[in-house]
Amino acid sequence: MILDAKIPDGPIAEKWDKHKFNVKLVNPANKRKYDVIVVGTGLAGASAAASLAELGYNVKAFTFHDSPRRAHSIAAQGGINAAKNYQNDGDSVYRLFYDTVKGGDYRAREANVYRLAQVSVNIIDQCVAQGVPFAREYGGLLANRSFGGAQVSRTFYARGQTGQQLLLGAYSALSRQVAYGKVKLYTRSEMLDVVIIDGQARGIITRNLITGEIQQHAAHAVVLATGGYGNVFYLSTNAKYCNVTAAWRAHKKGAFFANPCFTQIHPTCIPVSGDYQSKLTLMSESLRNDGRVWVPKTVEMAERLRAGQIHVNDIKEEDRDYFLERKYPAFGNLVPRDVASRNAKQMCDEGRGVGSSGLAVYLDFSEIIKRIGADGVSQKYGNLFAMYEKITDEDPYKQPMRIYPAVHYTMGGLWVDYNLQTTIPGLYATGECNFSDHGANRLGASALMQGLADGYFVIPYTIGDYLAKTKPVPVDAKHPAFAEAEAAVRERISKFLSINGTRTPDDFHKALGHIMWEYCGMARTAEGLQHAKKEIQKLRKEFWQDLKVVGVNDDLNQTLEKAGRVADFLELGELMVDDAYNRNESCGGHFREEYQDAKGEAKRDDENYAYVAAWEYMGDNQPERLNKEPLEFENVKLSTRSYE
Amino acid sequence: MAGSNPNAKPMNLTLKVWRQQNRNTQGNIVDYQVRDISPDMSFLEMLDVLNEDLLRKGDEPVAFDHDCREGICGSCNLFINGRAHGPEPGTTTCQLHMRKFSDGDTITIEPWRAEAFPVNKDLSVDRSAFDRIIQAGGYVSVNTGGVPDANEIPIPKSIADQAFDAATCIGCGACVAACKNASAMLFVSAKVSQLALLPQGQVERKTRVENMIAQMDKEGFGACTNIGSCAAECPVGISLENIAILNREFLAAKATSNNLA
Numbered sequence: 001m002i003l004d005a006k007i008p009d010g011p012i013a014e015k016w017d018k019h020k021f022n023v024k025l026v027n028p029a030n031k032r033k034y035d036v037i038v039v040g041t042g043l044a045g046a047s048a049a050a051s052l053a054e055l056g057y058n059v060k061a062f063t064f065h066d067s068p069r070r071a072h073s074i075a076a077q078g079g080i081n082a083a084k085n086y087q088n089d090g091d092s093v094y095r096l097f098y099d100t101v102k103g104g105d106y107r108a109r110e111a112n113v114y115r116l117a118q119v120s121v122n123i124i125d126q127c128v129a130q131g132v133p134f135a136r137e138y139g140g141l142l143a144n145r146s147f148g149g150a151q152v153s154r155t156f157y158a159r160g161q162t163g164q165q166l167l168l169g170a171y172s173a174l175s176r177q178v179a180y181g182k183v184k185l186y187t188r189s190e191m192l193d194v195v196i197i198d199g200q201a202r203g204i205i206t207r208n209l210i211t212g213e214i215q216q217h218a219a220h221a222v223v224l225a226t227g228g229y230g231n232v233f234y235l236s237t238n239a240k241y242c243n244v245t246a247a248w249r250a251h252k253k254g255a256f257f258a259n260p261c262f263t264q265i266h267p268t269c270i271p272v273s274g275d276y277q278s279k280l281t282l283m284s285e286s287l288r289n290d291g292r293v294w295v296p297k298t299v300e301m302a303e304r305l306r307a308g309q310i311h312v313n314d315i316k317e318e319d320r321d322y323f324l325e326r327k328y329p330a331f332g333n334l335v336p337r338d339v340a341s342r343n344a345k346q347m348c349d350e351g352r353g354v355g356s357s358g359l360a361v362y363l364d365f366s367e368i369i370k371r372i373g374a375d376g377v378s379q380k381y382g383n384l385f386a387m388y389e390k391i392t393d394e395d396p397y398k399q400p401m402r403i404y405p406a407v408h409y410t411m412g413g414l415w416v417d418y419n420l421q422t423t424i425p426g427l428y429a430t431g432e433c434n435f436s437d438h439g440a441n442r443l444g445a446s447a448l449m450q451g452l453a454d455g456y457f458v459i460p461y462t463i464g465d466y467l468a469k470t471k472p473v474p475v476d477a478k479h480p481a482f483a484e485a486e487a488a489v490r491e492r493i494s495k496f497l498s499i500n501g502t503r504t505p506d507d508f509h510k511a512l513g514h515i516m517w518e519y520c521g522m523a524r525t526a527e528g529l530q531h532a533k534k535e536i537q538k539l540r541k542e543f544w545q546d547l548k549v550v551g552v553n554d555d556l557n558q559t560l561e562k563a564g565r566v567a568d569f570l571e572l573g574e575l576m577v578d579d580a581y582n583r584n585e586s587c588g589g590h591f592r593e594e595y596q597d598a599k600g601e602a603k604r605d606d607e608n609y610a611y612v613a614a615w616e617y618m619g620d621n622q623p624e625r626l627n628k629e630p631l632e633f634e635n636v637k638l639s640t641r642s643y644e
Numbered sequence: 645m646a647g648s649n650p651n652a653k654p655m656n657l658t659l660k661v662w663r664q665q666n667r668n669t670q671g672n673i674v675d676y677q678v679r680d681i682s683p684d685m686s687f688l689e690m691l692d693v694l695n696e697d698l699l700r701k702g703d704e705p706v707a708f709d710h711d712c713r714e715g716i717c718g719s720c721n722l723f724i725n726g727r728a729h730g731p732e733p734g735t736t737t738c739q740l741h742m743r744k745f746s747d748g749d750t751i752t753i754e755p756w757r758a759e760a761f762p763v764n765k766d767l768s769v770d771r772s773a774f775d776r777i778i779q780a781g782g783y784v785s786v787n788t789g790g791v792p793d794a795n796e797i798p799i800p801k802s803i804a805d806q807a808f809d810a811a812t813c814i815g816c817g818a819c820v821a822a823c824k825n826a827s828a829m830l831f832v833s834a835k836v837s838q839l840a841l842l843p844q845g846q847v848e849r850k851t852r853v854e855n856m857i858a859q860m861d862k863e864g865f866g867a868c869t870n871i872g873s874c875a876a877e878c879p880v881g882i883s884l885e886n887i888a889i890l891n892r893e894f895l896a897a898k899a900t901s902n903n904l905a
Contacts, residue, residue, distance in 0.1 A: 051788040066709065067775050069815055070717045086795060129791035131784045131844045133808035140798030158808060164716055165811060172783035179779040187772060210764050239712040273684045278692055279713045387715065390739050456788045504699045551704050555666065556765040558707055559699060
């Protein structure tokens with residue numbers, strides 16, 4: 001099946017304006033007759049819920065946290081891009097669009113990306129009006145910095161806590177609508193299924209995590225803003241609760257899942273320290289503006305370092321290999337994330353890695369400390385340096401940080417058209433939950449931009465078009481589809497509680513993570529992927545035979561919650577492997593070892609793979625069907641990415 | 645194991661953990677032994693080890709709140725050896741590492757204790773009172789769209805920085821847990837200060853502080869008696885100065901109120 005993305009025709013710069021005029025409007029008096037469910041209250045969810053409520057729709061917002069403010073958007077450190085050109089350095093909507101398509105290695109949809117760049121400027125205005133305290137210059141105007149992969153300074157930031165400040169802004173807008181009674185907020189409520197009536201999304205089934213109560217919620221449309229699935233790898237920079245369950249449940253009800261293998265490995269994370277490790281911590285990419293990445297020039301020296309025979313500060317300048325600066329003189333330490341990550345892996349594979357595990361490279365701040373002093377560095381990165389020291393017990397003011405790549409973001413997600421609608425009418429996906437804007441690799445400071453663009457400025461228009469075509473009468477909450485979905489949810493919970501095996505959900509999750517990282521991580525091969533598929537199938541079988549969950553449903557039961565999430569990861573993992581196996585090319589975050597040039601750079605195959613792979617669920621243990629959305633590049637010329 | 649300190653020895657510890665089935669039942673302290681704890685583990689990773697052990701034995705794991713495990717989401721909230729977030733200053737529970745403890749230690753772990761934070765189960769408490777305080781006025785009333793260009797609102801860097809410092813509150817509730825009165829003044833003052841300092845917050849300046857204080861009182865938080873434990877235990881260093889700002893804002897608002905409600 002060839003998917004229709006419903007991209008408006010006309011020149012790229014006019015598509016969105018034209019579309020906004022062409023979409024149907026809901027009469028202001030009728031808006032209060034429509035109910036919209038928003039699942040997730042991170043940047044994409046809170047902004048959508050607040051904006052839709054402001055327009056007059058009745059919104060039900062759901063979060064599994066105790067408060068909307070806990071969503072993982074809060075942990076984003078570095079910043080948010082916007083094509084404001086406040087710095088007079090040559091930025092423009094077109095340049096942000098161009099950089100994003102190129103950075104995504106030509107696997108993103110041009111029209112969506114252009115719209116994203118267009119509305120980026122409105123996001124900054126909106127956040128400032130809410131009282132978000134962005135960094136400022138002495139003249140009182142907003143400060144900017146350049147950020148991974150960009151040659152202009154277009155990133156707005158709030159020290160190393162930009163995600164926190166943006167989320168608290170969206171949370172405040174949401175809270176205001178809760179106070180007005182336009183948003184009904186359901187905390188500690190996890191979505192466990194979507195309800196489809198006559199082919200359209202008309203509600204969800206949730207579980208109250210404190211009482212275990214299973215609830216049915218009806219609405220005219222459902223928006224999923226439930227984040228990414230990086231935790232399929234067990235260890236990632238994602239928060240512990242991040243999961244794929246809402247998106248996966250929707251997938252099994254008919255929403256196609258696009259490009260699941262496009263995973264972003266972030267180059268600057270604190271290395272793993274032991275088997276007990278529960279998550280990985282990101283050191284913001286902004287550090288690469290001033291930190292220099294290096295390893296010892298020789299394997300022999302690296303070995304002595306690892307054995308503790310010499311100290312890092314003893315290594316002379318001429319014995320250090322600043323490999324990113326050497327290989328990519330134009331971009332240096334600021335090459336895109338996928339390039340930086342692969343190079344770090346390559347150094348470690350060569351035996352030049354550092355730290356006692358040998359799985360780390362240095363990120364060195366001695367030069368900037370010399371230039372602007374420790375105080376100046378503290379102004380810029382104080383909280384990050386403190387966090388690093390807390391975790392590692394090493395002082396980055398005195399010796400280089402050790403970093404290693406870790407899973408950070410998933411570019412893949414539910415397939416959506418230009419309106420952010422999934423293949424289920426009435427079901428929308430926003431933010432990291434969808435696949436739309438980042439192609440095969442996301443640029444730094446673009447996740448916050450996309451989440452807020454979708455929620456504040458896209459969905460309020462496009463959902464109106466759908467609702468205007470829906471009769472303003474209440475959804476039939478007595479429809480048997482609700483009872484059926486609830487029964488299925490209950491049956492699944494009972495199954496988890498009744499297996500009574502020997503292995504814990506975390507145990508299975510770790511085993512899955514090992515398989516994914518080994519065979520579907522930074523480098524993939526056809527052979528490895530085939531092997532991983534069998535391993536995952538085996539593990540999944542064991543899961544359903546040997547899982548151990550104690551306690552009951554009608555209580556706060558965190559093991560039961562985990563079991564449900566791991567069960568879905570075990571299915572998603574296989575699809576990721578299938579997708580990676582299907583894509584016989586290397587692009588962005590997807591690196592197939594068979595497809596590289598003599599220098600080890602990714603070899604894309606535009607002739608055969610310039611498409612979005614959208615997978616269709618065909619039933620339990622059936623192979624999923626591949627549907628394609630061909631990608632057309634009318635504005636950005638396809639070329640080999642080069643950062644030399 | 646490839647920790648940063650290969651010489652550090654694993655520890656054996658005794659844990660005294662608060663167990664409580666739900667908010668309607670009585671709780672009690674239960675003793676557990678954990679063995680071979682690496683000093684490089686975070687405190688929550690140590691609890692993960694305990695929970696995996698309990699689960700394998702068929703016992704119910706200890707419920708506790710956590711999520712980002714990097715000190716920013718504000719979920720984790722353990723009262724460790726009588727201190728909110730434990731012994732290390734300026735640190736959330738998730739960023740506390742076991743190297744701060746010694747082999748053979750006994751560690752007492754309790755939930756936040758405050759009337760306004762009822763216990764859900766074990767170490768998990770209900771902090772929705774904080775959300776309701778924000779809903780009472782912790783925002784600038786602007787709808788999406790129709791706002792001025794961001795650079796049309798110049799703000800002196802010093803003011804922006806001060807507002808930012810107040811805005812970094814993570815809403816964990818350590819201030820309440822540390823206060824002998826279970827007062828929420830530090831939490832409320834952080835938001836009031838942030839918005840009172842910024843030009844965007846001026847229009848609703850008086851009504852905001854009045855409404856947020858009224859909601860705080862309604863939730864059952866105690867009064868502030870200027871002890872300062874809140875700021876001392878705050879993991880992100882929210883300054884006591886904010887409470888002074890809050891008091892001033894509140895008095896000024898009451899004296900010249902335009903709150904018609």
